[in-house]
Amino acid sequence: MSNITTKKVRVVALIGGLLSDIPPDLKSIGNLVDIVVVDGPEALAKELPNADVLFVWDFRYADVGPLLSSAPNLRWIHVAAVGVNSVLSPELLKSKILLTNSRGVFDGAIAEYVTGLLLAHVKDLQNTFAAQQRSQWNYRTTRRLAGHRAVVVGTGSIGRRIGSTLRKLDIDVTLVGRRAADDLEFGKIRPSTELSTVVKGADFLVLAAPLTHESSAMVGADVLSALGPNGYLVNVGRGPLVVEEDLLAALQSGALGGAALDVFDIEPLPVESPLWTLPNVVVSPHMSGDYLGFEVDLMTLFANNLKRWIAGEPLENLIDQSRGYVVSN
Amino acid sequence: MSNITTKKVRVVALIGGLLSDIPPDLKSIGNLVDIVVVDGPEALAKELPNADVLFVWDFRYADVGPLLSSAPNLRWIHVAAVGVNSVLSPELLKSKILLTNSRGVFDGAIAEYVTGLLLAHVKDLQNTFAAQQRSQWNYRTTRRLAGHRAVVVGTGSIGRRIGSTLRKLDIDVTLVGRRAADDLEFGKIRPSTELSTVVKGADFLVLAAPLTHESSAMVGADVLSALGPNGYLVNVGRGPLVVEEDLLAALQSGALGGAALDVFDIEPLPVESPLWTLPNVVVSPHMSGDYLGFEVDLMTLFANNLKRWIAGEPLENLIDQSRGYVVSN
Numbered sequence: 001m002s003n004i005t006t007k008k009v010r011v012v013a014l015i016g017g018l019l020s021d022i023p024p025d026l027k028s029i030g031n032l033v034d035i036v037v038v039d040g041p042e043a044l045a046k047e048l049p050n051a052d053v054l055f056v057w058d059f060r061y062a063d064v065g066p067l068l069s070s071a072p073n074l075r076w077i078h079v080a081a082v083g084v085n086s087v088l089s090p091e092l093l094k095s096k097i098l099l100t101n102s103r104g105v106f107d108g109a110i111a112e113y114v115t116g117l118l119l120a121h122v123k124d125l126q127n128t129f130a131a132q133q134r135s136q137w138n139y140r141t142t143r144r145l146a147g148h149r150a151v152v153v154g155t156g157s158i159g160r161r162i163g164s165t166l167r168k169l170d171i172d173v174t175l176v177g178r179r180a181a182d183d184l185e186f187g188k189i190r191p192s193t194e195l196s197t198v199v200k201g202a203d204f205l206v207l208a209a210p211l212t213h214e215s216s217a218m219v220g221a222d223v224l225s226a227l228g229p230n231g232y233l234v235n236v237g238r239g240p241l242v243v244e245e246d247l248l249a250a251l252q253s254g255a256l257g258g259a260a261l262d263v264f265d266i267e268p269l270p271v272e273s274p275l276w277t278l279p280n281v282v283v284s285p286h287m288s289g290d291y292l293g294f295e296v297d298l299m300t301l302f303a304n305n306l307k308r309w310i311a312g313e314p315l316e317n318l319i320d321q322s323r324g325y326v327v328s329n
Numbered sequence: 330m331s332n333i334t335t336k337k338v339r340v341v342a343l344i345g346g347l348l349s350d351i352p353p354d355l356k357s358i359g360n361l362v363d364i365v366v367v368d369g370p371e372a373l374a375k376e377l378p379n380a381d382v383l384f385v386w387d388f389r390y391a392d393v394g395p396l397l398s399s400a401p402n403l404r405w406i407h408v409a410a411v412g413v414n415s416v417l418s419p420e421l422l423k424s425k426i427l428l429t430n431s432r433g434v435f436d437g438a439i440a441e442y443v444t445g446l447l448l449a450h451v452k453d454l455q456n457t458f459a460a461q462q463r464s465q466w467n468y469r470t471t472r473r474l475a476g477h478r479a480v481v482v483g484t485g486s487i488g489r490r491i492g493s494t495l496r497k498l499d500i501d502v503t504l505v506g507r508r509a510a511d512d513l514e515f516g517k518i519r520p521s522t523e524l525s526t527v528v529k530g531a532d533f534l535v536l537a538a539p540l541t542h543e544s545s546a547m548v549g550a551d552v553l554s555a556l557g558p559n560g561y562l563v564n565v566g567r568g569p570l571v572v573e574e575d576l577l578a579a580l581q582s583g584a585l586g587g588a589a590l591d592v593f594d595i596e597p598l599p600v601e602s603p604l605w606t607l608p609n610v611v612v613s614p615h616m617s618g619d620y621l622g623f624e625v626d627l628m629t630l631f632a633n634n635l636k637r638w639i640a641g642e643p644l645e646n647l648i649d650q651s652r653g654y655v656v657s658n
Binding site: 108109112113115116117119120122123125126128129130131132135137138139140141142143144145146165168169170267268269271276277282283284285286287290291292294 | 437438441442444445446448449451452454455457458459460461464466467468469470471472473474475494497498499596597598600605606611612613614615616619620621623
């Protein structure tokens with residue numbers, strides 16, 4: 001990579017709707033880097049042909065695949081998210097362009113969010129808030145969180161952090177991954193092919209897996225009915241991990257007890273979706289990982305990786321593109 | 330106490346509105362005990378003159394003080410709650426009747442409830458639920474729970490469990506008690522006389538102290554304004570720990586950021602209370618400790634203490650009546 005240091009690295013930053021300026025961390029990298037900020041598909045198409053590096057800030061604006069054939073210099077795409085499914089196009093897979101993500105940044109916030117959703121569920125906070133709106137003293141007994149059994153799908157840093165946080169609150173956690181494995185912290189990791197067996201008798205099923213060809217639609221009618229009428233689904237991964245049609249049917253029939261959903265097939269969730277109004281469903285707007293200050297942490301992570309790139313060092317958080325996620329050491 | 334075992338112990342159980350029958354645990358104690366269940370003040374007045382032991386199940390129905398002069402045999406009152414303020418009458422203090430409580434039963438449930446309220450607060454769940462009612466995709470960034478500072482008032486088993494649970498979620502916890510002390514788990518315990526200093530810069534103030542002459546009105550305008558416009562009060566102790574008038578004023582003016590209240594001066598909270606409708610307040614109906622199955626655990630605790638009493642062994646959870654709570658070993 002020594003040739004890279006002989007000329008300025010041209011970074012195209014697709015910022016999208018969330019940020020309006022180049023953040024300080026990127027500016028501080030200095031004059032080895034030439035940063036062009038684009039704010040949508042058209043500007044991206046115009047600038048990508050001259051780019052060495054693409055920084056995708058808001059993956060919801062990125063349909064990069066078709067543009068890659070006209071980007072001969074592009075060597076590396078970094079995504080300011082953990083799930084890279086929207087960027088992993090067939091064109092990218094055929095290329096030699098490296099792909100990295102922002103693994104690690106969201107772990108703690110998502111683990112807290114899941115814990116909050118589960119506590120809200122067992123303590124019935126939604127009905128407490130509703131009773132308050134009616135000025136109604138609605139005394140009732142609610143459940144302990146401790147002693148329940150949770151199945152967490154995803155053995156990446158997010159799934160692991162969710163698992164360890166729930167264990168601190170005395171929940172019995174089973175981790176599910178692509179393959180069976182022995183794990184120092186969680187004991188036997190169960191393969192996702194056995195999911196409908198693993199969730200039998202579980203109280204909570206938490207989805208924190210990447211969306212890949214293998215994981216897509218992994219939760220269908222069979223898994224949901226195995227989780228059962230007292231079971232509770234939490235999805236903070238990606239919508240298409242679940243067959244939304246099956247989920248709706250299970251929630252409406254009572255085959256599944258309830259669900260807290262932060263991600264959906266289509267985002268924002270369309271106004272006409274029945275999920276909005278089902279009494280046993282919590283809908284939240286894909287916000288579980290986005291904590292106050294996360295933008296700075298995302299920028300710092302990219303800036304550090306960019307410094308490595310300039311120095312010719314190996315990149316961190318490199319995606320195994322055949323699998324669709326960072327493979328743990 | 331050997332004379333007690335020569336005759337049947339007559340236990341009057343004031344069950345109140347929550348339970349309808351003698352629970353199995355009490356029945357299993359067998360024929361050394363004669364149990365009379367009463368369901369309200371009138372039946373209590375009739376039966377108390379013949380009672381050796383009074384078991385107060387629902388402290389909200391108990392105004393026992395005036396009846397004690399006509400209960401010459403009464404030696405022990407057990408309360409199926411932790412706070413005994415409603416039973417600790419001047420008449421009881423003048424008598425030699427022992428008083429025990431149900432310390433320990435509610436610790437875990439209350440710690441979970443407080444954690445749930447704090448997570449709901451930092452993750453803004455109340456507005457997420459409200460947006461869902463309008464089918465509105467209200468994306469926004471919320472806060473981490475980790476890294477905040479909490480002051481927990483109460484060094485009994487409930488306060489300690491709240492503190493240790495919050496510490497597991499990486500909150501910096503300061504414990505406040507009646508007196509300054511050094512503590513193995515929490516470091517320096519601060520005296521409640523310094524509360525308005527201790528809460529400066531804190532994010533959360535959690536009240537889990539018993540209601541006594543000393544603790545009554547411990548949180549007034551000075552403490553609330555020291556906690557400040559970003560501060561959040563959680564009260565799971567007793568309403569009168571807080572000067573409700575000062576609290577209302579601080580919440581309405583913005584001097585205090587918000588509050589989650591499970592206990593109040595008058596319970597149920599009157600319909601006309603402005604607390605119901607303040608946007609920065611969560612009102613819940615004194616339910617933080619009452620988990621599914623708590624009745625069985627309360628009965629088991631009393632039954633075990635009754636067995637000790639019959640065997641002439643020292644009672645557990647004996648209240649220091651001059652202080653108003655169980656003094657830790």
